[in-house]
Amino acid sequence: MTILKTDKLKSYYILETLGKKQYVKAVDGVEMDIKENEIYGIAGESGCGKTTLIKTLFGMVEPPLTIVEGTVYYKINEKFINIFSLEKKDMRKIRWEYISYIPQGSMSVLNPVTKIIHSFEDFLKAHKKIKSKEEIRKPVEEHLMALGLPTKVLDSYPHQLSGGMRQRVTVALATIMQPKIIIADEPTTALDVVMQRGVIQLLKDIQSKQKNTIIIVTHDMGIHANVADRIGIMYAGKIIEEADTLEIFENPLHPYTKYLIGSLPQIGDKSYRISAPGTPPSLMNPPKGCRFYPRCERAMKECIEKIPKLIEIRPNHKVACFLYSEEMEE
């Protein structure tokens, strides 16, 4: 059962200097189909367009970011709705109540000069008709207790909490309206291992209680291995491989995915590992054919000119590479 889908989505940053337009092709023809109640992981290097993709999925498209082609559909009341055709006020209603977003870097989410409870107040007042402060405090406390967070954080300022606690408060804030879809952008980056574990534990708890769909973006394959049901590998604005988590780890097909999986060190194994050679391409001026060919050791002639298409070559396993199929994008 699909809950969110995109249709050849292209969202570019259009920069104009002295009348000359430049395009940063951050999301370049992405087709996604997210199922109800699944945890979908998006993996890729920094600067591959992950954050732009989820901003677009969340409908946060403001210049210079522009939708060039395609659109995003949410399934609301059994109907697919094109979110970019909605009025601003309808979109505002959907946001947080239907779909919510956990941004990266919790320090900049919570207002540093007010207590945490005020952030919750601001948030709830915008969505519910609430008059007194007491009316707010009770459901917030219940929500925090259900998530196993101490309620005393409500009377603290953000700087008094540790990074991990702040991030968990942000997660609590994003899920208080019980949204159907949660988008988490690098929720564990900049936290140490124990705190990462805490945040992921919390997200999984929420998912098992509220039965929501989670789209989690991170470059940490360890996190994906632990939480995601399905993974999409993103490279230079495109999804280049997509499969169930176990399949991605055990049987990666795309040369880039192979590097990504093969370079992960593991305790108990000291054998030599290498990362992909070279550096990620610039999205302003990506290679003409397959985006990965300059770094690929199996690059062929057609890779230079033509762009491989993401196609299903095995049940539930899609890959965009000429090694497996000759189909290309127009």
Next chain:
Amino acid sequence: MKNDILKVNNLTKIFRIGNIFSRQRLVAVDKVSFEINQAEVFTLAGESGSGKTTVSRMILGFIEASGGEIIYKGKSITNIKNRKERMEFMKDVQAIFQNPFETFNPLRKVENYLYETAKNYEMAQGKEMDEVVREALDAVGLQLEDVRGKYPSEFSGGQLQRISVARALITKPSLLVADEPVSMVDASLRMSIVNLFRKLKEEHKVSVLYITHDLATAYYVSDKIAIMFRGNVVEMGNVESVLLDPKHPYTMMLKESMAEADPKKKWNKRIELGLTEREEYLMKGCKFAGRCPNVMAICRENEVPDFKLDDRIVKCFLYK
């Protein structure tokens, strides 16, 4: 024969926190001792707020130690006042920092950093300078031509981090102090940095003090490891024995919390998250008592001594 190049004895750092009315002493680093041998990668691991960065800053001389001593190549460097000696020490011990985008000034060309280091430490003069820089870049797999004339924004994080390793290598140091060198680098490029440390150790006999919270790369690269928790080294020994068969309950939890890149080894246990850092620092006995599954009455009251267990040291009453 002893071939330790750096020896740290009972190193302590006390910060005073609070205002004028309620002063508290926070022992950020509590009698930490370890030694690093030649051509050895030594890892200090622990979560944030465990004091591992404070240890490295004391070794580098950025902050003064409150107690204990640091012995480098047989000489105490705890309080070098002499400028010449200081320079010599700095030439031999170089640092690599966490965030490569902050290491380099965005408005200056990166090559300046390389040439300036060569000039400040009088490694070469005139035309020979190019040669020194070229050699250092070569060790990290970069060409001088790739770097010349470029600003930090023109490189990826992984490349910049490699350049900062190259900069550190210009003085031909015996010890590199690398504070979380890969945590800001993409997972896909991480191994290029970590492999560099392995290569430097094997080919150039450089020792590395590797500070990290990532146990997987620590296992991959290091010979010995010390696990820190709230200012104490709670377990120290060979990396294989400590990480494959951890003895201290904290090391076990740290290993358990790691997200292993293997979907077949998903987390199944739940973990306890601690009080705030400050509360744990101010605890009387074992700092881990609040979260430890095996906590005993003795742990909460008494300071824990080090216990020797085979080839390692464990700070836990379970092994009395």
